[in-house]
Amino acid sequence: MTVDDQLPRSVKQEAVRVVVRCRPLSNVEIGQGHQSIISMYPDRGLVELRNPRDLEEPSKDFTFDAIYNESSKQMDLYDETFRDLVDSVLNGFNGTIFAYGQTGTGKTYTMEGVPSIPDERGVIYNCFEHIFQHIARSRNQQYLVRASYLEIYQEELRDLLSKDDRVKLELKEKPDIGVYVKDLTTFVTKSVEEIQRVMAVGNANRSVGRTNMNEHSSRSHAIFIITVECCEVGPDGQNHIRVGRLNLVDLAGSERQAKTGATGQRFKEATKINLSLSALGNVISALVDGRSTHIPYRDSKLTRLLQGTLRYANRAKNIKNKPKINEDPKDAMLREFQERRRIIADLEERQRQLEQEQEAQRQVAETIAKMESKLLGGTDLLDHTRQQEAELEHRRPILAIMIPFQKREREILQQLERQEDDTAEIHQTYSSLQQEARNELHDASLLHSQERQDLESSVTEINKELKLKSVISYHFVIYCYLSEFSPR
Known part of the structure; x- marks a missing residue:
């Protein structure tokens, strides 16, 4: 049995989740005059990064599964x-x-x-x-x-x-x-x-x-x-x-x-x-x-x-990947256009449903107002309470479905933003990977250079010790040779 067969439906739809949390500035950072350069929008899962040296430069946007501010x-x-x-x-x-x-x-x-x-x-x-x-x-x-x-x-x-x-x-x-x-x-x-x-x-x-x-x-x-x-x-x-x-x-x-x-x-x-x-x-x-x-x-x-x-x-x-191998560029553009139209239509449908829910909320508010007016007009308190509970129970299913619709709308908005920024993100990722590779190569080179210097120092010390022992050995042999051939 595969993992997908065993997992519940809600879990099956999940991929690797990436959650970002931003901590507040420390006392040291505040004392040094540092300022925050990011803006976080938890409802959209969006983080905006600003360049503090150039306020006119457009901010860079990043989307995640969830974000949490300080x-x-x-x-x-x-x-x-x-x-x-x-x-x-x-x-x-x-x-x-x-x-x-x-x-x-x-x-x-x-x-x-x-x-x-x-x-x-x-x-x-x-x-x-x-x-x-x-x-x-x-x-x-x-x-x-x-x-x-x-x-x-x-x-x-x-x-x-x-x-x-x-x-x-x-x-x-x-x-x-x-x-x-x-x-x-x-x-x-x-x-x-x-x-x-x-x-x-x-x-x-x-x-x-x-x-x-x-x-x-x-x-x-x-x-x-x-x-x-x-x-x-x-x-x-x-x-x-x-x-x-x-x-x-x-x-x-x-x-x-x-x-x-x-x-x-x-x-x-x-x-x-x-x-x-x-x-x-x-x-x-x-x-x-x-x-x-x-x-x-x-x-x-x-x-x-x-x-x-x-x-x-x-x-x-x-993770559900859908790679398109050897796809014609025109077909890819057409598929992307159709996908975007489908998402827009889905958004419009969700907007219509949201308006219906707002209308339902308004009707509930009017009902509550009418019930309050009856209470002020002398209606029995117990009857009023029972009527209110019955009305709330009748409207509860309508209120319960609002939250999933809002969540789905936020997900669709995030998907649209990701599609619009896809080319820029790929370019930025490629540049970041290049810079990371250069930094790691530089770090490895520094470590190699340091180890090489340590080895060269060790070789120098060994050569000095070898030369010293050679001199001692040479003089010792000469002394022994002279002692053998000296007259007794």
Whole structure:
């Protein structure tokens, strides 16, 4: 049975979701006179980026599945974006949540937040509450929840829950379970408090460091793995077990060395971080591109470890691509024109339905006004209340269908904007990839140059030591030779 056959209808329509969250300016940034250069429109999923050096330049627009501004709440973010994914994990599917961004953008705050303050708990702690609340409400199922915590530091796997964190772990693969980490510590947890203690132990062992952009910068990719096993009796009277795995990934910051002031060990860390993030981007791009025959999972340990969720049971599996191979340009233009006309007609139909709903709202308001006038005229209060409840029940279905129509209208508007900006986005993406490739090549060249200088210094020291030993050996041999031939 394929993933599409098992997933509910609402989930089947999903692709890889990209959600953007903007943090407020820090006290340091405010003190330095920095200002925000973006405008966010949550109802349209649109972000406008302005050039502060040229206010006359047109802004650049970007659309996403959802956006959250600096005033957004942690719980709103979880309920609207991540709750459905955790529900699918409880139903036996795999899922992954990435927090990606430049150093200092608030990835760790979004993922972890402040555990001691309920309103500021991040995605991870809200996942804990969600999972164990679901288990507490279950009646005919038995659950087993296991937790593991590891980090990838300079392409080396470290167990954050092991007593000896110096032990380097290895990735293995078995046909029945796929890719796994050998000897990774796993704890069985029975409550939110227990799994929080497991995470606290791991956080204390994480690799962090100071850069010019962040006082406490994550220098590694941290992956908290929650495995949920459920056992229940099926219609055939037999026990059936389903297993879902949730990977909560706090990626290290994407950064440019010139901004972070990285040197020495920090420079090597940043180079490894950027290379692994580039490999992750290549894998996701290959998954999205239906024409790709090879997915480069083995380019980094991060993508290799997450291969199971990225490939088999996550939202990337449900992306529906419709490539048009060897299509005549005129046919393509005609198809695009027909598609646009269809969307416009759909918009007009939705607008008509919206007007009908507004008329229904107006009628409800008039009905309420009439009922209030009867109440003021001396109508019995109990009769008035019953009439009002009956009227509301009659109008409730009409009000209930307004929200899906509004959501669909917003999606169609976003689709129109994406089609109109398609050429500009492709050009911008190509330019960004070129610049990223040049930056990565420059970083790799600097690292190679530094290592070469270290090797040359070592060779110079060895040559000096060799010459010194040669001189000593020469004088020692001459002395022994003279001693043999001197008269006794």
